[in-house]
Amino acid sequence: ADPATFCRTNFSTAYHKDNNQELKFNKGTTTLAFKFDHGIIVAVDSRSTMGSYIGSQTVKKVIEINPYLLGTMAGGAADCSYWERRLGMQCRLYELRNKERISVAAASRLLWNTVTSYRGYGLSMGTMVAGWDKTGPQLYYVDSDGSRLGGNLFSVGSGSTYAYGILDTGYRADMTPEEAIELGKRAIYHATHRDAYSGGTCNVYHVQEQGWVKVFAGDVNDMHYAYAAERDADTAARRAAAGGEEKMEL
Amino acid sequence: MAQLPMWTSEGPALVKTMEVESESVSNAAMQAPRWSPYDFNGGTTIAIAGEDFCVVAGDTRLSTGYSILSRNVSKLLKLSDQTVLASAGCLADITQLHQRLQAHMQFYRQRHGGIMGTTSMAQLLSNTLYGRRFFPCYAFNVLGGLDAEGKGAVYSYDAIGSFERVPYSASGSGQSLMIPLLDNLVQFKTRTDPKPVLAATDVVSLVKDAFITAGERDIYTGDQIEIAVITSEGVAVEVFALKAD
Numbered sequence: 228a229d230p231a232t233f234c235r236t237n238f239s240t241a242y243h244k245d246n247n248q249e250l251k252f253n254k255g256t257t258t259l260a261f262k263f264d265h266g267i268i269v270a271v272d273s274r275s276t277m278g279s280y281i282g283s284q285t286v287k288k289v290i291e292i293n294p295y296l297l298g299t300m301a302g303g304a305a306d307c308s309y310w311e312r313r314l315g316m317q318c319r320l321y322e323l324r325n326k327e328r329i330s331v332a333a334a335s336r337l338l339w340n341t342v343t344s345y346r347g348y349g350l351s352m353g354t355m356v357a358g359w360d361k362t363g364p365q366l367y368y369v370d371s372d373g374s375r376l377g378g379n380l381f382s383v384g385s386g387s388t389y390a391y392g393i394l395d396t397g398y399r400a401d402m403t404p405e406e407a408i409e410l411g412k413r414a415i416y417h418a419t420h421r422d423a424y425s426g427g428t429c430n431v432y433h434v435q436e437q438g439w440v441k442v443f444a445g446d447v448n449d450m451h452y453a454y455a456a457e458r459d460a461d462t463a464a465r466r467a468a469a470g471g472e473e474k475m476e477l
Numbered sequence: 478m479a480q481l482p483m484w485t486s487e488g489p490a491l492v493k494t495m496e497v498e499s500e501s502v503s504n505a506a507m508q509a510p511r512w513s514p515y516d517f518n519g520g521t522t523i524a525i526a527g528e529d530f531c532v533v534a535g536d537t538r539l540s541t542g543y544s545i546l547s548r549n550v551s552k553l554l555k556l557s558d559q560t561v562l563a564s565a566g567c568l569a570d571i572t573q574l575h576q577r578l579q580a581h582m583q584f585y586r587q588r589h590g591g592i593m594g595t596t597s598m599a600q601l602l603s604n605t606l607y608g609r610r611f612f613p614c615y616a617f618n619v620l621g622g623l624d625a626e627g628k629g630a631v632y633s634y635d636a637i638g639s640f641e642r643v644p645y646s647a648s649g650s651g652q653s654l655m656i657p658l659l660d661n662l663v664q665f666k667t668r669t670d671p672k673p674v675l676a677a678t679d680v681v682s683l684v685k686d687a688f689i690t691a692g693e694r695d696i697y698t699g700d701q702i703e704i705a706v707i708t709s710e711g712v713a714v715e716v717f718a719l720k721a722d
Binding site: 275277280282283285286287303304305306308309348349 | 603611633635638639641
């Protein structure tokens with residue numbers, strides 16, 4: 228048949244239009260989270276796109292479910308914010324009924340239950356639930372296709388491939404909190420630099436034993452110039468040390 | 478014919494998905510739906526938050542296809558003395574949405590003995606829109622008002638209820654014409670000179686300029702604009718004429 232038609236019907240990336248496709252595309256965003264010895268770092272961008280139009284550069288993609296649980300937003304913004312808000316209500320009810328905080332595994336399971344009951348209806352959510360409970364820091368990935376995976380490191384969204392490159396290179400379980408935050412920041416920066424659908428500001432949270440703390444919020448454009456200046460200073464220093472011949476412009 | 482592979486307790490199975498036309502029919506026919514429950518009635522809405530005021534505006538043109546049905550239909554809904562909702566899109570869905578929200582305002586007043594605040598209304602609107610997640614309300618909303626501290630608050634929505642508090646917002650057919658203008662003139666995002674604090678009168682003339690601008694290049698925006706200025710004294714509405722072409 229006509230290749231153009233085949234592409235249009237089987238490789239649509241439009242919201243809702245790719246529901247029955249074998250191949251699905253992530254909607255614009257980059258979110259990541261990883262566990263390390265001192266807790267969990269959650270880092271996200273803040274751009275939302277409607278096709279090629281940038282709807283907002285200030286979206287809050289980390290949802291503060293309660294003071295010790297965080298959820299991330301990727302895919303449909305309305306779906307993520309609605310169901311994660313509802314998850315907050317379910318977690319509170321759990322606390323009232325059981326007189327203790329809900330575990331991250333149970334909280335992610337509640338979200339998964341909801342999402343599974345709407346399977347096939349076209350919900351679009353790729354979310355990570357992060358928190359610190361009796362068993363330590365825990366991280367789960369839950370999506371609207373029905374996956375629920377516990378793990379140490381996840382990145383979700385159209386910019387996730389770029390973020391994985393930085394994360395996989397720099398990740399060590401015994402990083403200090405400062406190193407871990409810097410890794411999260413860099414991964415988001417690189418993803419926003421190369422992915423057209425990610426951008427805006429980088430928001431970073433650190434999940435600690437007592438709860439989460441927001442540790443960074445910065446414009447990725449400013450981060451670009453800061454990192455470029457750092458890299459150029461390093462290059463200049465190395466060139467000077469190696470003998471100052473005229474080389475390509477930085 | 479798209480077929481999804483699926484596992485059942487009896488082993489692998491194939492589930493056929495719904496198709497509008499068969500493969501042999503031409504491309505154009507395959508993409509044209511038989512009937513759409515939605516009609517796009519056009520128009521643009523805008524809201525800008527100030528220090529202690531909020532300006533919400535919408536044009537008054539009602540269109541369908543290439544025709545103008547009316548030059549004098551309001552897009553604004555006064556929910557209380559502190560909150561105004563402006564919606565563009567499909568008038569049928571907008572009317573139903575507005576009526577539901579007004580009913581909710583009354584329930585709240587009766588149950589809680591007070592008027593629903595802007596932030597609560599913002600969440601209610603989001604939940605109401607999400608209630609129709611699988612048959613969306615074709616309404617592009619901007620909610621403007623004063624928050625509990627008396628500061629200007631504007632909330633911007635998508636069709637299924639994703640919302641965010643923002644300094645300003647525009648929705649509807651002229652959105653992509655107005656937002657870049659507002660990015661420059663309100664937020665000073667695309668310029669480096671210092672941003673002045675805007676008074677209500679400055680914002681109103683900015684809104685008029687924005688609609689004149691959008692009206693030039695968008696066929697669905699024009700005729701008149703209704704501008705509501707919300708302050709601690711209440712809601713004052715002004716009507717401003719635009720080109721009728």
